[in-house]
Amino acid sequence: MNMLEHDAKPYYFGITLAANQSNFKLTHSTAFLASDSITIAEPLKSMGFNLGLLANARLSEHFDLRFNPQLIFASKNLYYRETYPKPQDTDKKIESILLSFPLQIKFKSDRIGNMRVYTIAGLKYDYDLASNARARKADDLVKIKKSDYGYEVGAGFEFYFESFIFSPEFKISNGFGNVHIKDPNLRFSNVVEKLQSRMVVFSIHLEG
Secondary structure (H helix, E strand, O other), X not given: OOOHHHHHOOEEEEEEEEEEEEEEEEEEOHHHHHOOOEEEEEEEXXXXXXXXXXXXXXXXXXXXXXXXXXXXXXXXXXXXXXXXXXXXXXXXXXXXXXXXXXXXXXXXXXXEOOEXXXXXXXXXXXXXXXXXXXXXXXXXXXXXXXXXXXXXXXXXXXXXXXXXXXXXXXXXXXXXXXXXXXXXXXXXXXXXXXXXXXXEEEEEEEEO
16 A cells, blocks of 8 residues: 555645636526517536645544635636627637635545545635726626635545555536626626526646
C-alpha cells in the first residue's frame, strides 16, 4: 500500500484541472408571453475549463474540510428566434471568467488497497470578472450580475501512487440566485425574468 502515512496528515494541498459544461436555467418574463417579435428564448450548453488549488484539512477518520478556489472559464449562451424586424436566429454569447470559492465537507470511505471512494457537499461564492453589469446600454445586451452563490455536490475516487494521489471527480455546481439584471429597455433582456447558473464539472485533483 502506497502513502500509508498520508491518512494521518492534519492537512495537505493539491492542484485541480477540470472541464465544465455550463448553461443557465431560464425563466421567461410576462413580456415574453405578450411578445410577437421574439418567439423563442432558451439557454444553450457550452464547454469550458477550470484551474484551481486545493487545501484539505482532516476532521476525523472519514470526514475532511476542503477549500478548492478556482479560476473558471465558462460560456452560458442564449438562443433567440425573432420574427421582427426580420425573421432570424440569434445566439447571445455570455462569457464568464469566474473566481469561485467553494467550501466543502468530504466524506471518504475506508481504503481498499490503494483506492477509496468519497462524496462532497458544500457551498460556493462566485465573482465574475467578465460581468457586463456596468456596461453601457445596448439594444442587444443581456446584463449579468458580478456575484453569485450556490451549492455543490459530487463524488470521486482517490488512487494512491507512490508520491501523489490521483483523484477524478464529478460534481454538480448550481447557483441559488438570479444573476440576470432585468432592463425593460433591452429587447433580449426584457423577455427574461430569471437566469440561474448551472454547471457540471469533471475534475482531476493531484494531491500530495
